[in-house]
Amino acid sequence: MNEDQIAELLSGNIVYLLAALFIIVVILKGVRIVPQSEKHVVERFGRLRAVMGPGINFIVPFLDVVKHKISILERQLPTASQDAITRDNVLVEVETSVFYRITEPEKTVYRIRDIDAAIATTVAGIVRAEIGKMDLDEVQSNRSQLISTIKASVADAVDDWGIEVTRAEILDVNLDQATRDAMLQQLNAERARRAQVTEAEGRKRSVELQADAELYAAEQTAKARRIQAEAEAYATEVVAKAIAENGLEAAQYQVALKQVEALTALGNGSGKQTIVVPAQALEAFGDAFKLLKGRG
Known part of the structure; x- marks a missing residue:
């Protein structure tokens, strides 16, 4: 075998090797395995082509590109604090926490830039609006109802972003020191009022029981006198009868x-x-x- 034949053989093998390598690359680029906790957004020439779910997926190599890999796990926003004014003009500081997960990645990717900041801003506005409809006592006592209302309102507001709000929590409602002192004075006054009412009711009950006892004693005395009178009348009747007979x-x-x-x-x-x-x-x-x- 001369040098020309050897060179021709080598060039043919290189072509085959390159072809095989190209086929392998095409296969690798055309097959995509998506983890269970993710969804992948595929673009073709800069436009949305498809959203791939967990498992094995196929795309057109060199034309389709996996542009975004979105986690569908539940997420928690950092605890946020915002000021709000109640219906009775009390300034409160509300600490909230929101849990959500992405259900439609194509909306999240193409409709909103910073999803966490957008949700936090939405929650702050809704919390201020809802607390403004309630008195301070209602905020303290109806926290579960307030949480449900906030969750429903947030869910409606972020629906266009492909997000599901799974849970919303009000961690704390803080008051300024002046308001706390005023509430403490009011609480002490209410306790004193209740103590006075209880004492007055006790005295009233004592008087009622004393009157009942006196009434009972009078009834018993009258009963005894009636029995005695009946006995004396009976004795007089017996004597009169004896005189009449004897x-x-x-x-x-x-x-x-x-x-x-x-x-x-x-x-x-x-x-x-x-x-x-x-x-x-x-x-x-x-x-x-x-x-x-x-x-x-």
Whole structure:
């Protein structure tokens, strides 16, 4: 084999090698593997050609170019603070945090330059607008409702940018020192008022219970007197009935019984005592004892 043949063979092999190398480069440039957490924006001659999702994708080599690689993972904006004035003219400083993710990269790439700054500005404006509709007490007590309103408003505002707002948080609502001092005084005054109301209600309840007790005692006394009166009336009725049936003898018997009971009570008195009884009384007692003996 002469030198010309060798040179011709080498040149043919180089052509084959170059062709093989070109085919390999074309294949490598035409096949794109996109990670699960990304989407790739493809351009052709400077215009949007396609958006490639996760997995194996094919493009036209040398014509199509992967211009943007966009992460679709959830992102968190840096914590932002903005001043706002409530409906009752109280200046507050609100700390917010927003989480979002890109769902349509072609909108994010071609419609907005700095997406984080745009979202932060939008959130600040919405927070000021919503807090301006509420009193300070409502901001403090209805924070969950305020968060939901802010999230919905931000989601509507950034929809044209291909973004989904996944979460919005109000981390803190700060007040200036003068407002805090005024609120503390108001809180102390409210506590004092509640204590006075509680004390007054206690005194009122005590008076009501005392009145109930007195009323109950009066009712019981009246009941006892009524029972006693009924007993005395019954006794009088029995005596009257006995007199009607037995005549004067029954009346004398009752008088004699009372005289004996009185004499017995005097005799049972404490200490030594002398009882002087007139002669007429002795005769009466004698008659009473006769009656009692006759009854016995």
